[in-house]
Amino acid sequence: ASNEKLETVEISKNSQLKTIDFRVFYCCYVLKEIYLPVTLETLNSQVFYNCSSLKRVEFAYGIKLTSIEEEMFFGCQSLEYANIENCLYIETIKKGAFQQNYSLKSIEIPRPPYMS
Numbered sequence: 001a002s003n004e005k006l007e008t009v010e011i012s013k014n015s016q017l018k019t020i021d022f023r024v025f026y027c028c029y030v031l032k033e034i035y036l037p038v039t040l041e042t043l044n045s046q047v048f049y050n051c052s053s054l055k056r057v058e059f060a061y062g063i064k065l066t067s068i069e070e071e072m073f074f075g076c077q078s079l080e081y082a083n084i085e086n087c088l089y090i091e092t093i094k095k096g097a098f099q100q101n102y103s104l105k106s107i108e109i110p111r112p113p114y115m116s
Contacts, residue, residue, distance in 0.1 A: 003027075003028045004029060006025075006028045008031070008032060008033055009034040011034075011036065013038075015037045017037060017040055018042065019042040020036075020043050021044050022045060023044075023047065024047055025051055026048075026049050026050065027049065027051070028048075028054075032055050033057070034058070036060060037063070038064070040064065041064040043065060043069060046074065047072055048074075048076055049075060050074065052077045054076045054079050055079060055080050056082075057073070057079070058083060059083050059084060059086040060086060062088055063086060065089060065090060066092070068084065068090065068093040068094060068097045069097065070094040070095050070097065071096040071099065073098050073099075073101055074096055074098075075100045076100075077101065077103060079098075079104050080103050080105065082104070084108065084110065085109065085110045090109065090110060
């Protein structure tokens with residue numbers, strides 16, 4: 001089910017949140033931005049599927065994510081900014097992760113620590 005009123009999600013920097021499950025923000029059509037804390041380890045597939053107004057996803061520096069899952073940002077037509085360069089442990093970006101993101105201009109992928 002969609003949520004037609006949720007515009008911003010603020011997860012405290014002191015949060016102990018580790019997982020955001022499958023389709024938690026599915027079709028939240030007016031969601032515009034979200035901050036994801038460093039404690040987050042898992043974002044399951046389709047978490048932001050069809051969040052068509054989502055413009056900004058802010059990943060905390062050093063966030064523990066190791067993959068951007070399938071269709072995580074599918075249909076986020078307004079997405080302009082996703083700082084995955086702060087995701088120092090990213091190993092995989094899966095199929096369709098940024099599909100139908102017509103406003104996304106670039107994606108910066110972090111350098112592995114051994115390449116510093």
